[in-house]
Each structure stands twice: as C-alpha cells, then as structure tokens.
Amino acid sequence: MEMSTTSYHIPKPFLNSSCYTPVGVSATWITRFPVAVVRNRRSSNRKTLKVVKAVAAASTARGRAAVNGGSRSEQELQSSSNASISSSALEQLDIERGVCIPFRKYTPDTVRSKVLESQGAILSLVGRGVEIVWKLGFYWTRLVYDYLVGRDEEVVPFRARQLRNLLCDLGPSFIKAGQVLANRPDIIREDYMNELCILQDDVPPFPNQVAFNIIEEELGQPLEAVFSKISSETIAAASLGQVYRATLRASGEDVAIKVQRPEIEPIIYRDLFLFRTLASFLNGISLQKLGCNAELIVDEFGEKLLEELDYTLEARNIEDFLENFKGDPTVKIPRAYRQLSGSRVLVMEWIDGIRCTDPQAIKEAGIDVNGFLTVGVSAALRQLLEFGLFHGDPHPGNIFAMRDGRIAYVDFGNVAQLSQQNKQILIDAVVHAVNEDYAEMANDFTRLGFLAKGTDVSPIIPALESIWQNSAGKGLADFNFRSVTGKFNQLVYQYPIRIPERFSLVIRSLLTQEGICFTLKPDFKFLEVAYPYIAKRLLTDPNPALRERLVQVLFKDGLFQWKRLENLIVLAKENVTKMSSNPAYQGNSTESSRGLQVQRKLDLTDTIKDGARLFLIDEGIRRQLLLALTEDSKLHIEELVDVYRLVEDQIDIPSVALEVVRDLPSAARDFMLSWSASVLSDK
Numbered sequence: 039m040e041m042s043t044t045s046y047h048i049p050k051p052f053l054n055s056s057c058y059t060p061v062g063v064s065a066t067w068i069t070r071f072p073v074a075v076v077r078n079r080r081s082s083n084r085k086t087l088k089v090v091k092a093v094a095a096a097s098t099a100r101g102r103a104a105v106n107g108g109s110r111s112e113q114e115l116q117s118s119s120n121a122s123i124s125s126s127a128l129e130q131l132d133i134e135r136g137v138c139i140p141f142r143k144y145t146p147d148t149v150r151s152k153v154l155e156s157q158g159a160i161l162s163l164v165g166r167g168v169e170i171v172w173k174l175g176f177y178w179t180r181l182v183y184d185y186l187v188g189r190d191e192e193v194v195p196f197r198a199r200q201l202r203n204l205l206c207d208l209g210p211s212f213i214k215a216g217q218v219l220a221n222r223p224d225i226i227r228e229d230y231m232n233e234l235c236i237l238q239d240d241v242p243p244f245p246n247q248v249a250f251n252i253i254e255e256e257l258g259q260p261l262e263a264v265f266s267k268i269s270s271e272t273i274a275a276a277s278l279g280q281v282y283r284a285t286l287r288a289s290g291e292d293v294a295i296k297v298q299r300p301e302i303e304p305i306i307y308r309d310l311f312l313f314r315t316l317a318s319f320l321n322g323i324s325l326q327k328l329g330c331n332a333e334l335i336v337d338e339f340g341e342k343l344l345e346e347l348d349y350t351l352e353a354r355n356i357e358d359f360l361e362n363f364k365g366d367p368t369v370k371i372p373r374a375y376r377q378l379s380g381s382r383v384l385v386m387e388w389i390d391g392i393r394c395t396d397p398q399a400i401k402e403a404g405i406d407v408n409g410f411l412t413v414g415v416s417a418a419l420r421q422l423l424e425f426g427l428f429h430g431d432p433h434p435g436n437i438f439a440m441r442d443g444r445i446a447y448v449d450f451g452n453v454a455q456l457s458q459q460n461k462q463i464l465i466d467a468v469v470h471a472v473n474e475d476y477a478e479m480a481n482d483f484t485r486l487g488f489l490a491k492g493t494d495v496s497p498i499i500p501a502l503e504s505i506w507q508n509s510a511g512k513g514l515a516d517f518n519f520r521s522v523t524g525k526f527n528q529l530v531y532q533y534p535i536r537i538p539e540r541f542s543l544v545i546r547s548l549l550t551q552e553g554i555c556f557t558l559k560p561d562f563k564f565l566e567v568a569y570p571y572i573a574k575r576l577l578t579d580p581n582p583a584l585r586e587r588l589v590q591v592l593f594k595d596g597l598f599q600w601k602r603l604e605n606l607i608v609l610a611k612e613n614v615t616k617m618s619s620n621p622a623y624q625g626n627s628t629e630s631s632r633g634l635q636v637q638r639k640l641d642l643t644d645t646i647k648d649g650a651r652l653f654l655i656d657e658g659i660r661r662q663l664l665l666a667l668t669e670d671s672k673l674h675i676e677e678l679v680d681v682y683r684l685v686e687d688q689i690d691i692p693s694v695a696l697e698v699v700r701d702l703p704s705a706a707r708d709f710m711l712s713w714s715a716s717v718l719s720d721k
Contacts, residue, residue: 143351144344146314146337152307163308170208170312177204198233205237210277210302211309213237214343221546223527224537225335231527243275249282249297256380263287264378268295274435278302278346278451283388292388293375294448296349303347310340330490330536338539342430346451349384355427355450356386362425368413368617370438370446389446391438397558400439411555412616414445415567418551422544423465423575426456430543432550434557454543460486462583468572469587472602473594476503487538501529519545519552519564570613573606580644598666600677607640607684614640640688651704 153163181197184190205216219226220234243249250261250268257264268284275281279298286293317324317332324332345351353374363369372387379385392399401407414437421428429436430452438446456464467482479502480495489495505525523545530537537545555562576588591606592599 142341143348144310144337144341146333149307149311149314149340152304153311159304159308162304163311166308167312170309173204173208177201194229195233198230201230202233202237205234209305209309210241210299211306211313211343213241213277214346215313215339218339218539218542221542221549222537223523223530224535227531228524228527241275241277243272243280244299246270246272248300249280252297252300253295253383256383257378266290284385292390293385294372294388296352296384296386298347298349298382306343306347310336310343313339327534335536335539342452342454342539348381349379349451350381352384352451353379353386355453358427359429359447359450359453362421362427363417366417368444369417370440370444372446372448386448389438389440389448391440391446394434394437394439394554394558400558403439403441405439405441406443407558409443409616409619410439410445411558411562412567413443414551415555415564416571416613416617417445418547419568419571422456422547423461423572426458426461428454428456428544428547430454430547432547432554434550434554437551437554452543454540456540456544460540465584465587469590471506472591474503474506476500476506479506483535486541488535488541490534490536493534498529498533501532505529519548523549567613567616570609570616573609574613574640577606577610577645578641580648585648593662596662596665598662600666600681603681604684607681611640611684611688640685642685642689643693646689 153159177200180200181190184193184197202216205212216234216237220231220237223231226234249272254261261268264287265284266287269282273281273283273294277299279296279302282295282297284293284295285291314333314336317336320332324330324335353376356371356374359371360373363371370389370391372389374387375385392403392405394400400410418428418432429447429450431449432447436447436449438448440446463482463485467479467486470476470478470482476499477495480489480498483489483498484491484493484495489498505522529535552564555564576584576591579585592603594602
C-alpha cells in the first residue's frame with residue numbers, strides 16, 4: 039500500500055538540514071528518528087513522529103528517483119552538498135546523542151543568513167569583529183609577552199582575572215562562553231577555569247518601561263488588565279533578561295515575570311557567526327588536541343545559547359520537569375502560565391522559599407538541613423539517571439529551600455538531556471567502576487563521545503585506574519566530586535579528550551550541587567546519599583537494562599558477591615529511611631499518604647519475581663547461582679540467612695509468594711520457549 043503525504047502540512051523548518059543528504063532524507067536519520075523525542079511528550083508527538091517518518095520515506099524515494107532520472111540540476115545538487123557539509127558538525131552531535139532533532143533553532147546556515155541579511159547588518163558585523171579582534175588580540179599579546187620574558191606562570195592569577203573582566207566587557211555571548219569554559223578542562227587550563235567559575239551573570243537591569251512595553255507586546259493587552267500589581271524593582275537581572283514579581287488580577291496569585299533584553303537576539307547571532315568563523319581556522323589544532331572540529335564545539339554552545347533565548351522552550355522544559363516529578367512530594371517545580379507567555383516573556387508561579395545563597399536563613403527557618411540535602415541529591419540523581427533531563431544551571435540562586443523541607447528549582451532555560459543510550463552507558467560506567475574494569479571504563483569514554491572513535495585507549499587505562507583507586511580508596515568520608523574532577527582535568531589535558539557539552543553540564547551540575555551541600559553542612563558526604571539512591575535503583579527498578587546491570591554487579595569473575603548484595607540492601611534501606619523521614623512527606627492528602635506508605639519500605643517484590651523468572655529460564659544464571667551456594671566446597675547457607683534477615687522486615691512473604699505464583703504460567707511458557715530454542719540450536 040502506498041502512503042500519500044500530500045494531506046500533511048509540514049512547515050519547512052520542521053526537518054533540518056542535518057537530517058538530509060543531497061538526494062533526500064538520510065537513511066541514518068530515518069533509523070535514528072524513532073528516538074528523536076527522548077522526553078515524555080504528549081500523544082501529539084507520537085502522531086508527529088508518524089507523519090515525519092512518512093515524509094522521510096517519501097522524500098528518500100523521491101531523492102533516489104531524482105538521481106536515477108537526472109531531474110535535479112547540477113547546481114541544486116552542489117547547493118545541497120554544501121549545506122550538508124556545513125551541517126556535518128551538527129550531524130555528528132546528533133549521532134553522539136543518539137537522536138536527531140526535528141525542530142532546530144540553531145544551524146550554521148540560519149546564523150549566516152541572519153547576520154548577512156542586509157548591508158547594515160554586515161557593517162555591524164564588521165564593527166563587532168574589529169572590536170573583538172582588538173580586545174582579544176591585545177590580551178593575547180600580553181600573554182605572549184609574559185611567555186617571552188619568562189613570567190607566564192607567576193602572573194597566571196592576574197591574567198585569569200583580566201580574562202574574566204574582558205569576557206564581561208564583551209557582552210552576554212562572551213559571559214555565557216566563559217561560563218561554559220569554566221567546565222571545559224579539555225579547552226582551558228585549571229587555574230583559568232577556577233577564575234571563570236566565579237564569572238557572574240549579573241548585569242545592570244535595563245529600564246522598567248522598556249521591559250513593560252515588551253510584556254504588553256507579548257500579552258497583546260495593557261499590563262493593568264492582567265496584573266493588579268508589579269514590582270518597581272527587578273528581582274534579578276542577568277545578561278539575557280530580568281525578572282519581576284507581580285500579582286495576577288484574575289486569581290490574586292503571585293507570579294514571576296521573566297523578560298528578555300531588547301534586541302539581544304541579533305547580538306547573539308552576530309557573535310555566534312564570528313565564533314564559528316574563528317573556529318573554522320582552528321579546526322586543525324582542535325582535531326589534534328581534542329579529536330574533533332572546533333566548529334562542533336561552537337555548534338554545541340550555539341544550540342544551548344539560542345535555546346535559552348526562546349522562552350517558549352523554557353515553558354516546555356518546565357512542563358517536562360512538572361511531569362517528571364509528578365507525585366514526588368519532596369520537589370517543587372513552578373507552574374508556567376503558557377497563555378500569558380511568549381518567546382520573550384515567561385510568566386510562572388512565584389516560589390516562596392529561601393534561596394540557597396542564604397544558608398544562614400535556611401538554618402534559622404528551622405529547616406532540617408540533612409533532610410533537605412538528601413532530597414536535593416536524590417532529585418539531582420533522578421534527573422540524571424532516571425529522566426535523562428536535568429537542570430543545567432543549578433547554582434545557589436536557582437535553588438530554594440521550602441519551609442516544609444522540599445527543594446524548589448527555578449530558571450529552566452538551560453537544561454540538558456541524555457538519550458536512553460547515554461543513560462545506560464553512564465550506568466555501565468558505574469558498574470565497570472564497581473567491578474574495577476578499567477578497560478571497559480575507557481571504552482565507555484569513547485561510547486559517550488569523550489574520545490574520537492578509533493582512539494587507542496590503552497594509555498588512558500592506567501590513568502583511570504590511578505584516579506579511581508586513589509579516590510575510592512579514601513572511602514566515603516573523604517570522597518568528593520571536586521577532587522575527582524581535579525584529577526580528571528589533568529587527564530583531559532594530557533590526552534585528546536573532548537568533554538561534550540551535555541556532559542560538561544552534568545559535571546557542572548554535580549559540582550555546583552555538591553558545593554551547595556558543603557556550604558549548608560561542611561561535613562556533608564555527597565556519596566553517603568548518592569550510593570544508597572543508586573543501590574535502591576539497582577535493586578528495585580524493573581527496567582530490563584538495570585536488571586542486567588544488577589546481575590553484572592553481583593557476579594564478578596563468575597563468582598557471586600554475597601557481601602556486595604548485603605551492602606546494596608543496607609544502602610537501599612538507608613535511602614528509603616532517609617527519604618520517608620523527610621518533613622515534606624508529612625501533611626499530604628490521605629490519598630497521597632496511602633501511596634507513600636509503600637515507599638517507607640524497600641519494595642523488592644518485582645525484583646524477587648524477576649529473579650525467580652531468570653533462575654527458571656536462564657541456564658547460565660541458574661548454574662551460577664547454584665555454584666554460588668556451593669562455592670569453596672561448602673554450602674553458603676549462612677550468607678543466605680544473612681541476606682534474608684536484612685530483608686525480612688521489608689517484604690511481605692505471602693504477597694511475594696502470591697506474585698511469584700501468578701507469574702509462573704508466563705515464566706513456564708518462557709522456559710519452554712528457551713528450552714525448545716536450545717534444543718533446536720543443538721541440532
């Protein structure tokens with residue numbers, strides 16, 4: 039049956055150039071597209087996917103016909119080829135991420151057309167280019183002079199401060215670039231990174247009247263028609279926009295209004311064009327040092343920056359976070375008012391909490407600091423390992439402590455997402471670290487995009503082993519991410535390692551939140567919360583991929599790790615106890631409270647059921663478990679009893695037995711299929 043696509047209206051920007059070849063939609067894109075939308079979108083997205091896949095198939099067929107029939111002109115083919123080449127860096131990013139983004143705000147061609155659209159724009163571009171070259175060139179000559187006179191090392195702190203001030207002086211694009219460089223040890227040395235870490239996004243606010251005019255333009259009506267009052271002072275001002283507090287006239291609710299700086303978009307486009315032009319001259323050095331084009335690094339940066347400029351995307355991010363944390367009483371996400379928002383204005387629920395910039399106020403408010411930090415670390419790990427969508431800028435000003443013990447996030451312009459594949463590789467890396475399999479850890483770096491494919495990882499393996507053993511050997515008491523990343527930064531500087539933008543945000547997020555923990559409680563142990571969460575996730579998550587990782591953790595060199603299983607159970611129980619004792623769990627509705635009772639115990643029902651099924655149908659696992667009970671020529675009944683004692687107060691034996699019995703018919707069917715398949719394969 040032939041599918042017609044003429045009844046569908048697909049806007050031209052819907053399919054971006056990186057998804058095309060000179061003769062239609064690339065086959066690579068078609069195979070990747072089923073995972074293009076990695077967030078949990080509404081059903082409309084599923085319909086969209088079907089439409090786009092149909093268009094992709096039709097477009098590919100038309101492309102082949104065009105080549106075979108010679109119906110396209112040579113000029114058209116050449117033009118398409120150039121577009122494909124210019125987007126090769128973006129296509130590489132899509133391949134690394136395991137996704138192809140159908141709605142892309144940033145492409146090199148889009149940036150070029152924006153800044154070269156008129157003679158005035160070209161003159162502005164030239165003027166800006168001269169300003170940047172002059173200021174950066176003057177700074178560079180001073181660095182060269184320091185090197186020639188042999189004082190380059192002694193003046194590093196002074197030059198680092200100069201660089202920070204220079205980036206602030208050059209405007210919002212450079213402020214954002216500096217914040218990115220503060221987390222990129224693959225590009226800039228550590229002493230400069232430390233200085234850029236304190237690069238602030240605070241700038242003087244633009245006039246209120248200008249902001250109010252922008253709000254009215256987006257609303258299409260006067261301010262007083264929507265708001266009964268609005269603050270005369272900005273609550274916060276940054277390089278891309280500023281925030282006011284207001285009250286809705288219709289409901290009396292307090293809201294935050296985020297307003298974009300006027301005429302900021304042309305400035306950003308102009309700077310991105312200049313960044314990419316400069317990057318094209320640095321590709322050779324970048325390939326040698328980082329194993330990738332400098333243009334790819336600029337494209338990563340440009341994508342994130344232009345996403346921050348579109349407040350409709352931020353509103354969508356808020357909705358995604360609300361959906362992810364739905365039913366979680368420990369996390370507060372502000373609601374976005376989509377009907378009052380646009381691309382330059384975002385109206386959202388006002389958060390009445392205490393910013394983490396004021397740790398003393400948090401303590402004076404009587405908030406349980408231990409409980410709050412536990413909630414914060416768990417929420418961060420859920421974002422990273424469970425949802426794959428995480429807050430990319432969780433600095434103390436964007437995180438609030440609510441008086442009931444909850445954690446609240448604001449500012450969702452900078453979020454990052456990890457594909458299912460990337461999440462699984464991260465979990466693989468954790469498993470390989472636990473099993474001390476450093477060769478596979480090095481291969482994980484390649485699979486995540488830190489190393490170019492084909493890179494010889496053998497020199498990196500001893501370095502990884504040294505970093506991990508030195509850090510893990512200290513135990514939980516002295517382990518912290520900053521010390522590990524400091525050693526990792528040295529490794530990055532010695533080998534051709536590139537840190538992809540999404541993972542630099544992961545590192546930044548973890549370091550920032552660990553810093554908040556240390557500010558509120560100097561002796562806080564980040565891993566004492568992180569380990570129990572991961573243990574609980576491994577033991578209780580029904581995801582087949584995680585079940586497989588659990589088996590890998592419990593078996594090492596073919597031997598069952600009884601002590602490791604006991605440690606996992608102890609840590610998981612600790613996570614449940616800490617989370618259930620948080621004040622945020624109190625005062626919920628009766629219905630919510632009933633749902634939370636289950637979380638007050640370690641629910642291993644599904645794990646036991648899946649384990650029984652695996653024992654029945656997997657001959658290899660069955661053999662290994664039987665050997666585990668008889669290792670070293672003795673029955674390990676004592677270990678089995680110890681494990682039972684750890685979980686006896688956590689499980690309802692009759693309920694678990696009933697679940698296992700209910701699953702027996704299905705498990706028996708799978709066993710028969712597995713047995714028959716093995717018999718047939720033997721023949």
